[in-house]
Amino acid sequence: MTDPAIHKYSYFPGCSLATTAKENNASMVAFCRKIGVELVELEDWNCCGSSSAHSIDSELAAALPARNLSLAPEGRPLLVACPSCLLRLRQAQLHLLQNKDQQQWYQGTFDRPVDTQLEILHFFELLERLDISDVMPDAFERLKGLRFAPYYGCMLARPPELRHEKNYYGLMEKVLTSLGASPVHWRFASRCCGTFLSVVRPDVVTPMVNSIVDGARQAGAECVITACAMCHLNLEVRCRLPDSVPILHFSEALSLALGTAESDGWFSRHLVDPRPMLEQRGLLHSNG
Amino acid sequence: MHDTSSKTIVLSGSHNKFGEQVLKRAGTNFNRCLHCQSCASGCPFTGAMDYLPNRIIRLVQFGQIQPALESATIWACVACNTCSIQCPMAIDIPGVMDALRQMAIENGHQIAEPDVLNFHREVLNTIERYGRTHKLEIMLRYKIKKRDWFTDLNVGLKMLAKRKLDLTPSRVSDIGRIRQLFKKSSKDA
Structure with a gap:
């Protein structure tokens, strides 16, 4: 039985999706709307602290995500688009639940008790709950023949205290295969992209990114598909290979399967233009 | 069969104040490390390291403050x-690294990679100002401090051309609250 009611989720895009990866954000929201999931952006959300807060100021690393948790309306799951933000928000929630002093501080600061029921979930978890053939009935085989390298980077690795949570390794392969695409087998699916060292130590990150993209190409992939905006950016800006392959956001690939992808707003923002490849594959028409 | 349990060396940390401090701060028991x-073997960044991650743990276990904090x-x-x-x-190894980094800053140790610290500070500065990170400003301020304008100029221009670097920041309206969180953190530190 299909429930016609729209599922509402609170939505935390995070700084990358709000700025450098707007195409990731737009394709995520568009895809969700199309499958009957309404994302309600968390009002006035702030940065989760990124890599920098936990690196040099643990106190802030707890406080910044806490404010975001305090903004989430009760009784509605919070969907987080960025894997790093997700980790920060979940870790902050865990520490709040474990620590009475922290709970008191939270209540005093945000004037509400810690919502012990708040469910924080990643886009992967949302997808796993759905039956793809049910929510995307027309998309079957739409991506036929697209050879992709699934790239998770470090998003599936977690600190030991979050180890008990379910793992989603292979999810992109599962979903995209059911839409007709073919994953390649390759070495670098869960090799870290270098994150912020891309700015500070390009000498370290460039060879890493080159070997990742080259690995995808050597394995026969026409594109790399990422589920993290940071990975996407690093693979695009740090690759120095003369013949790179396009890097697609997972949400863009899903939208391509639904036939709702926007050539101009999304793919025009890529540093390695995926449009020729997509047009050749019949996945995109030149008029957008 | 020999009873090996009595021969286990337990690094209790009682004779190693530094180790104890790191343990408390990191909140993970690195004395379980088997080396x-x-x-x-799995770390993609060992090329940029002077000690392998488990050796950092070893330094802490042996109370080697300076080599650990200045690595x-x-x-x-x-x-x-x-x-x-x-x-x-x-073992939450990155948690140990977080603790050591913060102890190195607090205790005035020589910072082995000052650029990384500058970068983190610029990120936090934009969060304090706007509530969110502002990449263009982070990059510009980082470059000013480093006095390096030409490395990555082409990357920056390409990102601007693709509208990946916004000129104006994305902002939080309740910036007072954000400043309050920053104040709390600097007071407690």
Whole structure:
């Protein structure tokens, strides 16, 4: 039985999706709307602290995500688009639940008790709950023949205290295969992209990114598909290979399967233009 | 069969004040470390490190404050968790690196990778100003401090051309609250 009611989720895009990866954000929201999931952006959300807060100021690393948790309306799951933000928000929630002093501080600061029921979930978890053939009935085989390298980077690795949570390794392969695409087998699916060292130590990150993209190409992939905006950016800006392959956001690939992808707003923002490849594959028409 | 249990060396930390401090701050018991080097084998950043991750743990266990706090390793770690997900003893290795980095700053130790610290400070500065990160400003201020305008100029221009670097920041309206969180953190530190 299909429930016609729209599922509402609170939505935390995070700084990358709000700025450098707007195409990731737009394709995520568009895809969700199309499958009957309404994302309600968390009002006035702030940065989760990124890599920098936990690196040099643990106190802030707890406080910044806490404010975001305090903004989430009760009784509605919070969907987080960025894997790093997700980790920060979940870790902050865990520490709040474990620590009475922290709970008191939270209540005093945000004037509400810690919502012990708040469910924080990643886009992967949302997808796993759905039956793809049910929510995307027309998309079957739409991506036929697209050879992709699934790239998770470090998003599936977690600190030991979050180890008990379910793992989603292979999810992109599962979903995209059911839409007709073919994953390649390759070495670098869960090799870290270098994150912020891309700015500070390009000498370290460039060879890493080159070997990742080259690995995808050597394995026969026409594109790399990422589920993290940071990975996407690093693979695009740090690759120095003369013949790179396009890097697609997972949400863009899903939208391509639904036939709702926007050539101009999304793919025009890529540093390695995926449009020729997509047009050749019949996945995109030149008029957008 | 020999009873090996009585021969286990327990590094209690009672004779190692430094180790105790790190333990308390990191909140993970690195004395469980077997030195199997799973962390070191999987880490993608060892090329930028002077000590392998498990050797950092060893330095802490032996109370070697200066080599640990002044190592490049603690700044090369990006907390990708590749190490901790394969650690058979479930040690939060990036958590240890966080603790060491913060102790190095607080105790005025020489910072092996000052650029990394500058970068982190610029990120936090934009969060304090706007509530969110502002990449263009982070990059510009980082470059000013480093006095390096030409490395990556082409990358920056390409990102601007693709509208990946916004000129104006994305802002939080309740910036007072954000400043309050920053104040709390600097007061407690």
